[in-house]
Amino acid sequence: MNSILSALFVAAGIACCAGLLASCTTPASHPQTAGSLELVNVQPPADQVPQYGLLEIEALVRSAAKNPFDPDDIAVHATLISPSGKTYSCPGFVSALANEERDADTFRVRFSPNEPGVWRWRLVAESHGQRVESPEFKTTCAKSDARGGLRVSRANPLYFEFENGSFFYPIGHNVCWNSTEQYQDQFAKMGKHGENWSRIWIAAWNCEIEWTPRDGMYEGGLGRYELRQAEKLDAIVRAAEANGLYLQLVLHEHCRLSAQTNPEWHNNPYNKARGGMCDAPHDFYTHPEARRLARNRLRYIIARWGYSSHIMAWELFNEVDLTDNFRFDTDLAWHKEMISFIRATDPHGRMTTTSYISNPNAKVYRLPEVDYVMSHVYMPDVISYFSYLNELYAPFGKPHLIGEFGRHTADGVDAQDKTGRVLHSGIWAQFMQPAGGNAMSWWWYDLIDPNDLYYHFSALAKFAEGIDRRTRHWTPETGALESGRERVLAISSPDLVLIWLYDSEILPWSENPPATPHPMSGVLRFDRVADGPWVIEQWDTYKGEMRSTLSAEASGGKIEFPFSAPGPDIAFKLRFDGEPKPDMPSPRPILAHWDPRHPVARERTRFSIPRAPGPMPVNADLEKWSGIPMHEVAPTDGRSPADHSFRFAVAHDVENLYVIAQVTDREVIRRNGPGGSLWKDDCVELWVDSRFDADAFNNMPHNPGCWQFVIAPSLEPGGKPDHTVYRHPDWNDRQFPHLETASRITEDGYVIEARLPLNDLRGPVLMVNPHVVGFNVSTCDASPTGDQKDWKHLLWQGEHEWDGREWGVGVME
Incomplete structure (x- = not known):
């Protein structure tokens, strides 16, 4: 049987200039062998490669390797030397396995040359101490107009640029999974409408190369890759290249390491029950063999798709904090290891990032190798929250992107928004942030x-065209017109101000918006303006068209101009039209005060926790609490206080917090035991930030000092209530043995009393202020029918019970 090794260099859809021929050495006429390892008939390329195009080497390799996907068994790479003398090592990958017609495995190397001129290269194969090299070959890289890959800007580290130095501002939306045909169709629509950025998941149901065999796929299992899925991702990358899209490739999603949230752990090949080595999902981060196989998988991904300049970044994990028993320390160690491996393996230096849903790991985001930071946001008021997030992430000094957003996380909710009001609000609100x-x-x-909501992106892309953010220092500005209904987001620089004005009764979301748009008109005024000529452009934010242009003269540091719009929003560009002046100020809109920051930025309620008057036996007896202030909490949604209200009091004796809650409830319902569904019953929830250190990057459920105790009353006289700890890194879904509780059924509801040992909750830490705790109380009102749509929740402080930054501040007297 004749085995042929060919070297093919493909120009990735970019035509080479005629007349520039590749140069090469004479083809090797004999196989290169070392023991059982053999390269056969290496041939030179037959064509040129454009700068930033695809140089692809295809080779047949014979070996005694048992697993050609394992680089510890057999590894193929190319050593390439640029025209300027820089050496690159590019890993190879298996693209086809030996079969009846071919007694060798097919390997490929994909590389993107970044310098025009003559490149020299060798192909190398290694297996268990054996090593073979091809002769040296040469090929010519022709200079092209391609911009190259993406990187953090060297001029301004808050933004991105291409290798050739041109500016890149990402605009796009997620297309995390699809059929190949759907990707090709939707990518074409995205490119046509000015989008340049998308996000793809490698998941069990989309392009995953390593998974448990099922449905005729993943026949190899752990450590052996599914080539049909790899070929699908090949097609997706080609479609992105053809339509000008740059992909954020998500390498792991949370589902694979969760038995609780979108669970796929039961199918994960790393699961010991599926033949793997991990007893629990969390072992994936720490087990030596799991980490080795994870590195191997990364190597294959880098080798196969890292060549493409349209891979914007490797996103190591989607919402890693949703994986079971997530811990900050192991998350940091795993990310350090994997990013270091990527840096050592990827010859093209593609960017790296990762994402979280609730509590980003600040130590991971501060790693120099993490190029940019991500947020995921699901709430109706995306406008306010985006303003808050960009302020929060500014100290990192890195680009900040919103990797996911929507009105809600549940399927079907955002689908009700047929015209895309939240979508429209989100992309324009984020554009008005630095x-x-x-x-x-x-x-x-x-x-x-x-x-067919692609027109929203088209309008924004047209407005953004030609604006290079790197060259200016931007100041975010917010406010409202006199009515308070029309609100303004803007970013201001000395010679250019970008402004978005919107009707807050329609955008971002209203359950019952006005039947007809509210016409908006008025005058926008600015101070701190450089005197001289200015041009004001008024833009339609749905068509991406300039509605009008007018010229105005600034005098005395001020300028004003009229506007009118049919609603519900409009955008402006205020551009200086004179000779630049030294020390020009950034114009500031003169507006009524409106603070768009998320409610976590508001003043927290401070309250006194009195010292207990004496011994406090935990017996659900209200009498001993006489003289201690009670806090009253009633529903605000129209429900009767007779069916769901409560009052509570807190006291302390330095070592313990004592809490009593008296709940009004017409029918006390208990259906669940102390497991994970206790919150579905009638119950009291106590929220304690025992160390008073909750912040955006150290919050529930990963802060070991933050606790959620769910306590449900016993229906039996003298019976002990059930309790469970939720949202805690060590005690999640478990009972806390140091918690003492009591309950009592009353004529109109029930009483819960608890003793919380502060030292046990805080752990062995040095307290800066041991007399202050974060504290909150809520109650759950069970559905009479068991239908969760009728379940009710009543919270004392804040809007998000899991966010320790919204809880009350208790000062122990």
Whole structure:
């Protein structure tokens, strides 16, 4: 049987200039062998390679390797030397396995040359101490107009640029999974409408190369890759290249390491029950063999798709904090190891990032090797929250992107928004922030594509065209017109101000918006303006068209201009039209005060926790609490206080917190035991930030000093209540043995009393202020029918019970 090794160099869809021929050495006429390892008939390339195009080497390799996907068994790479003398090592990958017609495995090397001129290269194969090299070959790289790969800007580290130095502002939306045909169709629509950025998941149901065999796929299992899925991702990358999209490739999603949230752990090949080595999902981060196989998988991904300049970044994990028993320390160690491996393996230096849903790991985001930071946001008021997030992430000094957003995390909710009000609000609100890129809507499959909402992106892309953010220092500005209904977001620089004005009764979301748009008109005024000529452009934010242009003269540091719009929003560019002046100020809109920051930025309620008057036996007896102030909490949604209200009191004796809650409830319902569904019953929830250190990067459920105790009353006289700890890194879904509780059924509800040992909750830490705790109380009102739509929740402080920054501040007297 004749085995042929050919070297093919493909120009990735970019035509080479005629007349420039590749130069090469004479083809090797004999196989290169070392023991059982053999390269056969290496041939030179037959064509040129354009700068930043695809140089692809295809080779047949014979070996005694048992697993050609394992680089510890057999590894193939190319050593390439640039025209300037820089050496690159590019890993190879298996593209086809030996079969009846071919007694050798097919390996390929994909490389993107970044310098025009003559490149020299060798192909190398290694297996268990054996090593073979091809002769040296040469090929010519022709200079091209391609911009190269993406990187953090060297001129301004808050933004991105291409290798050739041109500016890049990401605008796009998620298309995390699809069929190949859907990708090709939707990518074409995205490119046509000015989008340049998307996000792809490698998941069990989309392009995953390593998974448990099922449905005729993943026949190899752990450590052996599914080539049909790899070929699908090949096609997706080609479609992105053809349509000008740059991909954020998500290498792991949270589902694979969770038995609770979108669970896929039961199918994960790393699961010991599936033949793997991990007893629990968390072992994936620490088990030596799991980490070795994870590195191997990374190597294959880098080798196969890292060549493409349209891979914007490797996103190591999607929402890693949703994996079971997540811990900050192991998360940091794993990310350090994997990013270091990527840096050592990827010859093209693609960027790296990762994402979280609730509590980002600040230590991971501060790693120099993490190029940019991500946020995921699901709430109706995306406008306010985006403003807050960009302020929060500014100290990192890195680009900040919104990797996912929507009104809600549940399927079907955002789909009700047929015209895309939240989508529209999110992309324009993020554009008016000094951030590295825009915001990606999650809802491609039930909102954007079914309703053909691509025009929202087209309008923004046209407005953004020609604006290079790197060259200016931007100041975010917010406020409202006199009515308070029309609100303004803007970013201001000395010679250019970008402004978005919107009707807050329609955008970002209203359950019952006005039947007809509210016409907006008035005058916008600015101070701190450089005197001289200015041009004001008024833009339609749905068509991406300039509605009008007018010229105005600034005098005395002020300028004003009229506007009118049919609603519900409009955008402006205020551009200086004179000779630049030294020390020009940044114009400031003169507006009524409006603080768009998320409620976590508001003043927290401070309250006194009195010292207990004497011994406090935990017996649900209210009488001993006489003289201690009670806090009253009633529903605000129209429900009767007779069916769901409560009052509570807190006291301390230095070592313990004592809490009593008296709940009004017409029918006390208990259906669940002390496991994970206790919150579905009638119960009291106590929230304690025992160390008073909760912040955006050290919050529930990963802060060991933050606790959620769910306590449900016993229906039996003298019976002990059930309790469970939720949202805690060590005690999640478990009972806490040091918690003492009591309950009592009353004529109109029930009473819960608890003793919380502060030292046990805080652990062995040095307290800066041991007399202050974060504290909150809520109650759950069970559904009479068991239908969760009728379940009710009543919270004392804040809007998000899991966010320790919204709880009350208790000062122990």
